[in-house]
Amino acid sequence: MSATPPASESAGASGVPLLRVEDLHVTFAGRHRVFERQGRASARAVDGVSLEIEEGEIVALAGESGCGKTTLARAIMGFVRPEHGTIEFRGKPLGKDLRGYRREVQMVYQDPTGALNPRQTVYDSVVEGLRIHKVPGDEAELVDRALARAGLRPPERFLLRFPHELSGGQRQRVVIAGALALEPRVIVADEPVSNLDASVRGEILRLLLQLRRDSRISILIVTHDLALAWSVADRVAVMYLGRIVEVGPTRDVLLEPRHPYTRALLDVVPDAQDVGAIDRPLLTGEPPDPTRIPEACRFHPRCPALADGRAAEAGVEGACRSDDPRLDPIVAGHLAACHLAHRRPSGFRVP
């Protein structure tokens, strides 16, 4: 799989990616609910995902809500049990005992206010993980170091504060310090800045970049914001209805998208310099519903390339309606699950 410059050395050294997900499936059972007219079918939230993360690599996992990106992140954390597929860390599949793994793979949530106990001081919040994992060493010293690494300096100033005495950015730093205290190798960050103010976001993202640079921590950022991915990620994976439909180096995926869905997502990124962007056509059709994943290509009912005849012109229309496209390389390291993309090497550049 593709390796971006910062990751390539490590990949070459060991030959195995740090974290590897192979053909992962997570299904939530449907159930009858009181106010619904009929019971729900089960939801295939993650429907066959393979993804690798190298040491020191930042991968952005993007898509609309309901695409399964958060479920994939939670499955990687071991919070939900996959129905099928494997997760390997340092080449070893996850076993029953997740404790060691959970120490090395830490999660940072969207809402720092909700992630912190309002009645716990900063010290208590950060020390909790150390106690759970029975980390040896001087507790106070480890907390100090984690706070300093998260940019809360000097740490003494923050130790006895409560979450309500901190700003949103500082709270997210405390959450990150709690993760850092355990010296993780991977941070899974689920929309880490979407609850923060615009001017503070950059600060938290720069902190993540710095952690990667100084400690070669790998980071999986779950986000709906492709512009954010542009500014921090080495690679971008785009999910649609439980499947990664396009993945590759950030520059390739965002500047030369090969999957019509990625193109559509890029078209709705508000762009201040492009005032005409608001007039671009939008995806039509039903919003994605993981309880009813379409047959064949899961994007075909909404696909603009199928609707406007480009697929027919390229002679793939039949395939779009009958075969589930595989996520195959188009060029080295850049993969797309689209019949048309494999037919047309030029991709879908905007004219």
Place this chain on the structure above:
Amino acid sequence: MSVLEVSDLSVSYATRDGPVPAVRGVSFDIDRGQVLGLAGESGCGKSTIGLGLLRLLPRGTEMAGRAVLNGADVLAMAPSALGAVRWTQASVVFQGAQHALDPVIRVGDQIEEAILAHRSLTRRQTTARTAELLELVGLPARRAKDFPNEFSGGQKQRVMIAMALACDPDLVIADEPTTALDVMVQAQVLRLLKSLQMELGLSMLFITHDLSVLAQVADRLAVMYAGRIVEEGPAEEVFGSPAHPYTAALAGAFPRIGDEAFVQAPGGLDGDPPDPRDLPTGCSFHPRCPRVMDRCRTIEPPSFPAGTGHRAECLLLEQGAPESMPT
């Protein structure tokens, strides 16, 4: 002609520790058919302005200044007169308005209720108006019979927009109308608001933290920081060539795909917005300003012209002031 003229508006919230100033002397106009974008971070006072214009703030909140809507000062009105202003002259679309719908009442009945509160129409006329409104926001009229839980988030926001338009208001205040929505749905609702605004010639106050959204819908842009409008001008100009360092930083916080300057370098500012109870001296932005000068720590910057119909409160503009300032 202006639909709304706000002059020297100040709002202080009452707290146990005394009044907290949220809006500190703000002035702006909205012309008929124009969209004014009001941008800023949380706590800057932008939503307080939106709510204050309809006097929807909690009891005990102190308001000063004038907010003249269609010739009458809303702030000076008797509470009994406010009912006539709300919905018919100015209406609001809130963030997360989805939650404002009553879950056990059919959507059509909720829209009818809004119409009947202000108009005396027959049953048939009301139903027809409801159908018309639903179709206006891109929903089939038959959906009037459905309950809110049968609508998606974006559809509920469409219903809220329909309600806001129910009594043909002159001004629509949209407070983060697309923020809680998903990317694709956000784009759809934004396009809907823009097309309704053009089609119906609505005047709009569009409040959001997302500057890149405003650049697409607003004619003029006002940027707030710590309760003041620190820059105001034509939207493209304010975004394209900001005069205030805060506006520049805020614009930089929204990376542009394809712009090399943002690769591995997310923009934005260090530090946090100030606590309104403990504002810095001088220019309230000076502790975070990348271009701070000594004088900024003591002098509260007045408004300087920064182009045609473009002003900013920053001492950096002072030098250019004599020749461009009308006397």
